[in-house]
Amino acid sequence: MLQQERHNKILDLLSQLGRVYATELSVTLQVSEDTIRRDLKQLDDAKLLRRVHGGALPLQQEFDEYRERHEEVDPLKKRVALAAIPFIKENQTILLDSGTTCLQLAMNLPTHFNFTVVTPSPLVATKLIHHNNIELILLGGKIFKPAVMALGATTNAMLRKIHFDACFLGICALHPNKGLSINNLDEAETLATIIEQSEQVIALGSSLKLGKMATHKVCDSNKLDLLVTDSNSDQHILNLLKEKGLQIEICAD
Amino acid sequence: MLQQERHNKILDLLSQLGRVYATELSVTLQVSEDTIRRDLKQLDDAKLLRRVHGGALPLQQEFDEYRERHEEVDPLKKRVALAAIPFIKENQTILLDSGTTCLQLAMNLPTHFNFTVVTPSPLVATKLIHHNNIELILLGGKIFKPAVMALGATTNAMLRKIHFDACFLGICALHPNKGLSINNLDEAETLATIIEQSEQVIALGSSLKLGKMATHKVCDSNKLDLLVTDSNSDQHILNLLKEKGLQIEICAD
DNA sequence: TTATTTCTTGCTTGTTTATGCCCGATTTGG
DNA sequence: CCAAATCGGGCATAAACAAGCAAGAAATAA
Numbered sequence A, B: 001m002l003q004q005e006r007h008n009k010i011l012d013l014l015s016q017l018g019r020v021y022a023t024e025l026s027v028t029l030q031v032s033e034d035t036i037r038r039d040l041k042q043l044d045d046a047k048l049l050r051r052v053h054g055g056a057l058p059l060q061q062e063f064d065e066y067r068e069r070h071e072e073v074d075p076l077k078k079r080v081a082l083a084a085i086p087f088i089k090e091n092q093t094i095l096l097d098s099g100t101t102c103l104q105l106a107m108n109l110p111t112h113f114n115f116t117v118v119t120p121s122p123l124v125a126t127k128l129i130h131h132n133n134i135e136l137i138l139l140g141g142k143i144f145k146p147a148v149m150a151l152g153a154t155t156n157a158m159l160r161k162i163h164f165d166a167c168f169l170g171i172c173a174l175h176p177n178k179g180l181s182i183n184n185l186d187e188a189e190t191l192a193t194i195i196e197q198s199e200q201v202i203a204l205g206s207s208l209k210l211g212k213m214a215t216h217k218v219c220d221s222n223k224l225d226l227l228v229t230d231s232n233s234d235q236h237i238l239n240l241l242k243e244k245g246l247q248i249e250i251c252a253d
Numbered sequence C: 001t002t003a004t005t006t007c008t009t010g011c012t013t014g015t016t017t018a019t020g021c022c023c024g025a026t027t028t029g030g
Numbered sequence D: 001c002c003a004a005a006t007c008g009g010g011c012a013t014a015a016a017c018a019a020g021c022a023a024g025a026a027a028t029a030a
Helices: A003-017 A022-028 A033-045 A063-071 A075-087 A100-107 A122-128 A153-159 A185-196 A235-243 B003-017 B022-028 B033-045 B063-070 B075-087 B100-107 B122-128 B153-159 B185-196 B235-243
Strands: A050-052 A055-057 A093-096 A115-119 A134-138 A141-144 A149-151 A164-170 A173-175 A179-182 A198-204 A216-219 A226-229 A247-250 B050-052 B055-057 B093-096 B115-119 B134-138 B141-144 B149-151 B164-170 B173-175 B179-182 B198-204 B216-219 B226-229 B247-250
Touching (some): A003 B050, A022 A033, A075 A100, A075 A198, A093 A100, A100 A122, A100 A164, A115 A122, A149 A185, A153 B153, A164 A185, A185 A216, B003 B022, B003 B033, B003 B055, B022 B033, B033 B055, B100 B122, B115 B122, B141 B153, B149 B153, B153 B185, B164 B185, B185 B198, B235 B247
Parallel strands (some): A093 A115, A093 A164, A226 A247, B115 B134, B226 B247
Antiparallel strands (some): A050 A055, A134 B141, A141 B134, B050 B055, B141 B149, B179 B216
């Protein structure tokens, strides 16, 4: 593991746990405590954390940064998102859904080839503004605030004019027999429209979402082509989904 | 294998694995470590990755965080924005343009009554997500990155279906005789469409923008109803604008 | 075609960096 | 206070590095 890579991991762990111990880190990262101590010293010098006896603490954050950090960075969602990246190919047009998992995906998109991203989420769009190699298209419509995305008739009309090579959806509930579902009717309709317009449907969701059901059905599970999830998934459910024709991708732990 | 080909492979591997090691690459790609080192150096120079001891890491990330942190609020623009707020009335539908001045306006909108905000800017939309009393509508279309806004035929078509009580535009250049102008053609067309759909046109711009001209004309200055600017404005220009029928609002110092 | 130039690559050399280990000093928690 | 954990600095070593050189490939000119 590279030194920088280790530094990033340490900062990741720090922001997740709120504190890190030197001994613990040396075990997790498979290096000596001396190295960890040097790492922590460097990170402290770089003002990226505050060194204390036995480990390190996060720096005092600014107000909105604090809020931003606190709002998200579920490590599980990030891992699922990262596992989905290889399915994006050069010159494709893909749709990125709203939701924290897709936001993670957006923040880690490949930078070295060109493709087009369409999104109903102003948040996702904002994250991609500085990404030079993508063409970015925003879906218009009334913003449904709980999901931070454009929804409804206008959005659906615009969607029907676009054909996607793939769509990436952060799922709310997926049941082998009952299909994909969600708790808001308009959202369900927009998702259904997205799926109709997509060559390949890629669902992202932690194991917690599998076998669950929500109020409004979006589509049958066989409409999905690929599910990216984590290793805690119920094997029985996965097998049922495989029978429905889904390819399953398990993210790294 | 060609050099270029190798570079692409390296970037591929990097985006898949999240990191690459020089030694590992020299084995995989069947070249000496020196060559790999030179490759990595070139790719780093080209800003396609970040070289570190032992290998390389993806670039990207921290970019928007960095940007946001260093995005200083121009106090002048903020004052101009604040002076425009009283012109928003209850139950109106207003359009908020892209640009830093309108972003300031967005962050200071009244919270005690209801109205509708339409915007082509994902940045403005993001700032308004947590604002409970407004209905938020996003304009769709291809994002023009330099201006961070949706532009073009799709955007204009969507605009033509909406009637605004007022639009708030951050202006680039306003000349009494030559009218309102801007440096991008598509942006000019979209602005013109916005103005056509608006009952009242409110222009926000510091004194620096007055008497100036840019490449593409948007409209004559008499199409504007109100100009909000600062006290350093050239009195002569202001008089000419008043003759054209504009109301002038000078912000506090 | 041949000659010349430019690029690319691998090798050699000496240098720098990252890491683990050791040991005396410091801090921590009873 | 003590004992254990943690720390800091010095040292050794192996890996990674930068720079220069020469051979061969590719591009260009004659």
